[in-house]
Amino acid sequence: MPAPQPEVSVAPTPSVAANPLFPFVLQLADTSLILAHRLSEWCGHGPILEQDLALANIALDLLGEARSYYQYAAELEGKGRTEDDLAYLRSAVEYRNPLLVEQPNGDFAHTIVRQFLFDNFHYELLKALKNGPDAQLAAIAEKSMKEATYHLKWSSEWMIRLGDGTPESRQRLDKALAVLWRYAGELTTPTPAETNLQELGLVPDYAALLPAMQAHLAHVLAEATVPMPTTPAFAQQGGKQGRHSEHLGYLLTELQYMQRTYPGLTW
Amino acid sequence: MVTAAATAPAEARIWQLLEEVSDPEVPVLSILDLGIVRGVAIDGEQITVTITPTYSGCPAMNTIATDIRLRLLAEGYTKLVIKNQISPAWTTDWMSPAGRDKLEAYGIAPPIDGTATGHVLNLFDKETAVRCPLCKSAHTHLVSQFGSTACKALYQCDDCREPFDYFKCHS
The missing domain is CATH 3.30.300.130 (Fe-S cluster assembly (FSCA))
Structure with missing residues (x-):
């Protein structure tokens, strides 16, 4: 006779929700919020006015997407926390975004590579979520995918311009890709929590997203005359489980400053 | 009361x-x-x-x-x-014909149906031909897919040289 299974508690935070989808929706929200914040740091500093506007536009789209996820996460959790509580009153170890999106902006090439690696995943993820079993997630994905299409087109074209551009732009792109490629693998490497949800059919199977992602990556790199990286893409991970690089703490300090300093502030 | x-x-x-x-x-x-x-x-x-x-x-x-x-x-x-309500997602197809005329009179080129960016692999593809809302010339070019607000792209007229907003197709 099998012994009763011991209770395994992997997440000691008090915010463990009854709804199994809650941590995943929160992870999607954190991912979009942190990247939106990073992109918004460019505002007023873009290389030319039109691209400054593009960066701010993409930041705004991601912020809107993050709000939809946070609102839904708050509803799933059902403990009275609001979207603002989730965004402004959680510490770095509670954040569940992959490490890629919290990496600093660097130069324009660095931002483009980070964006391209994310967009290529984001677009395929939204496509899968749009056809997923959860109606609310499907609705958010349907909405956001229209916007993510423009993002991926924009970052793909910039990858090609920089890679097949001047020796200076090429050298910067190569350097950025060498650094950021190590963070790309975390996007499609499921955590134990994600694996559980994948088995329940609630989270898309990342392996199924890979062929389309790889095809687009190969196409863009070929057009950019940049060789495919040969180092493993999964060297750096842990963000989705709350193990972050030091950058996230600084980012949150700025993002959460007003709510931390003036608790409950509204306008 | x-x-x-x-x-x-x-x-x-x-x-x-x-x-x-x-x-x-x-x-x-x-x-x-x-x-x-x-x-x-x-x-x-x-x-x-x-x-x-x-x-x-x-x-x-x-x-x-x-x-x-x-x-x-x-x-x-x-x-x-x-x-x-976010689903079904909003599309510029829902914009009224009167709204489109008002937009152009206001100086914003109205959306042209069926021109949304749907195929990500069509990089650097042909730009949507947009009529200048000021001098009505068809000789215009896209400056940036991202304009003054999320819903607009930035164009410039090659004849009257005015930059203008295009309310981009979203469907």
Whole structure:
């Protein structure tokens, strides 16, 4: 006779929700919020006015997407926390975004590579979520995918311009890709929590997203005359489980400053 | 005080009032021109207006919800619910023909149906040919897919040299 299974508690935070989808929706929200914040740091500093506007536009789209996820996460959790509580009153170890999106902006090439690696995943993820079993997630994905299409087109074209551009732009792109490629693998490497949800059919199977992602990556790199990286893409991970690089703490300090300093502030 | 309007709210009257609420970013358009009002439901004294966001991060949505509330409150409707519905997702196909004409007269090129960026692999593809809203020339070029607000792209006219906004197709 099998012994009763011991209770395994992997997440000691008090915010463990009854709804199994809650941590995943929160992870999607954190991912979009942190990247939106990073992109918004460019505002007023873009290389030319039109691209400054593009960066701010993409930041705004991601912020809107993050709000939809946070609102839904708050509803799933059902403990009275609001979207603002989730965004402004959680510490770095509670954040569940992959490490890629919290990496600093660097130069324009660095931002483009980070964006391209994310967009290529984001677009395929939204496509899968749009056809997923959860109606609310499907609705958010349907909405956001229209916007993510423009993002991926924009970052793909910039990858090609920089890679097949001047020796200076090429050298910067190569350097950025060498650094950021190590963070790309975390996007499609499921955590134990994600694996559980994948088995329940609630989270898309990342392996199924890979062929389309790889095809687009190969196409863009070929057009950019940049060789495919040969180092493993999964060297750096842990963000989705709350193990972050030091950058996230600084980012949150700025993002959460007003709510931390003036608790409950509204306008 | 209970006004006559509040006791016998007629749906047609509500739609009439919504026509008077304009988009804060493009004040020449009413929210009906823009196609973001999904429905009006009347249940006793309670009025529910369902709206749908244009873009996920559109900062005008909160203002629009407040403006709807204020317009209806001013007519004596006090039990109001403004609901936000994201699915089916908004598309520029829902923009009224009158709205398109108003946009062009205002200096913004209206969306051209069927030109949304749907194929990500078509990089550097042919630009949508957009007519200059000022001199009506067809000789224009895309400056950036991302313009002054999320819903617009930036174009320039090659004849009159004016830069202008194009309300991009979103479907």
